[in-house]
Amino acid sequence: MRLSQLPLTTFREAPADAEVISHQLMLRAGIVRRLASGLYSWLPLGVRVLHRIERIVREEMNRAGALEVSMPGVQPAELWRESGRWEDFGPELLRLQDRHKRAFCLGPTHEEVITDIARTELKSYRQLPVNYYQIQTKFRDEIRPRFGVMRAREFVMKDAYSFDLDEEGLEEAYQVMRRAYSRIFDRLQLTYRIVQADSGAIGGSQSEEFHVLADSGEDAIAFSEADGFAANVETVPVAPVGESNRPAPRQDLRCVATPGVRSIADLCEFLDVTPQQCLKTLLVAGTESPAVALLLRGDHELNAHKAQALDGVATPLRMLSAAQVEAAAGVAPGSLGPLGLELPAFLDQSAALIGDFSCGANRAEHHYTGVNWDRDVPLPAVADLRNVTSGDPSPGGGGPLTVARGIEVGHIFQLGTKYSEAMGATVLDSGGRPRTMHMGCYGIGVTRVAAAAIEQSNDARGIIWPNAIAPFDVIVIPIALDKSYRVREATEKVAGRLEAAGLEVLVDDRDQRPGSKFADADLIGIPHRLVIGERGLDRGEIEYKSRRDDAIEMIALDSLAEFLAARAKSPALPDS
């Protein structure tokens, strides 16, 4: 490809509204353009990246025996009513009507459609197992699209759905996909971790996420190098602690006026104590009562998944508004505490171990200090309510956990019979009896992978694409192209040889000064660069530089093709 034939507009400065580095660089390098909030167009360079990702995904899915299909983006409400998700899915599901006033939605995922296909196409156990997949645009009406393509409303996803006769079959299909995913992310040259996950709105039991490690990631994942444990923080239990460790009371209970104190941070400043010495009281909606109190240490975060599993707590978890708190407790949030609070309450196990702590007094602008369980207030029901933090012991038994940020790029689920049951997807078994099929579903965020790759690999000059997904393998930069016959001739020869060797080559034949060509080449992140100038040609050599380091090598023209082919090809994976 000649750069003179490719309209490439790069920016020196990032648009002001781009926050994360991948978003800024994608805009600056002419990979995507924003159309509206959460909606992005992919320009030629970007599409090449997507195609490369998709190609790897396709190859590995096919290798794993999955069958490619293509399903509509617009789906009838009827199907979603059958599964029950027309009601359950919430506002992320964009609903629309056609001219006949029939209800449809924009597909955020395709369990319903694929289950419909399966129940009509699959009749006999002898047709199983089957795994269908597609690479397709999804739409989710995100409450807050952000980080460019990373949390967009419209995005490209590879989704796959397996159908098996029983649980054993599903388990096997799941493991096949797990291996395929590992191969895919290995080939994409990303640094990732497989973590235990919560299956969320899609339902089902066993579920794991593939996370690319990056500080800008939206998820917190906890892992221990020592024992290999890794899980989304949402799912990690905090190890039980003995109540006997509670210190004996030393202070007297006191009620102090705390004007203007609203938060734990305020309280700590006012009383000169640490958050660990405070107790916070959160009110959430209950099933039996209007409110349930959840009590945590001041420095801990509530874990919504753990909380909504408690008896009497409404699912999904809903925090009460300030007005609802007033109605339920007779005091504004900010002065809440367990003493004299006439509501069902749960106490986090870590918060059960503190003594002489401070908390709200259920009286406007007042707090207690020197509070102790049992002595001043009966100990409420104790449960695990909080997120783990760095330093908590690993549930795997191997030392402390580390909490890091990750970008979720893949997710695999064992769905079981949730959809097949609701939608009557059965096959006949060997005894001629109908059996409900067991399903798995497996997603990869294709567009998100592109962003994650940039988050993981960039520098001050721009993107550094992994070989596997770069829009081109190599960029050839001729110096003073139209002044030098030798340079022109060498450029043609080099590009021709590299292309013949199976490489995708971008030739910067634009009539520009070298400086701006170098800058663009660095920005758009082509992994390998060749510079062709009179200087090197005198010695029959071409200058080579990797985007990843600063060293320059001079390569003999004749050995160029092998030299680059060795470097630019993605590392091969062993067949399995």
Add this chain to the structure above:
RNA sequence: CGGGGCAUGGCGCAGUCUGGUAGCGCAUCUGCUUUGGGAGCAGGAGGUCGGCGGUUCAAAUCCGUCUGCCCCGACCA
């Protein structure tokens, strides 16, 4: 959904307070020079100042309203 901010040429910004010719850098077009890390000179094109309404002799600027976009929050207690 709650809070905050922004909206002036493709991108980044000034001008708004104090109403009076719409400006700068980058990008873009033409010509000449230049050609190893974002060139120089000269000339040019491109803007309903987000929309609507109002005040005024006069509105990018003041007032009202709507829309769009971004950030933070949705774990304040």
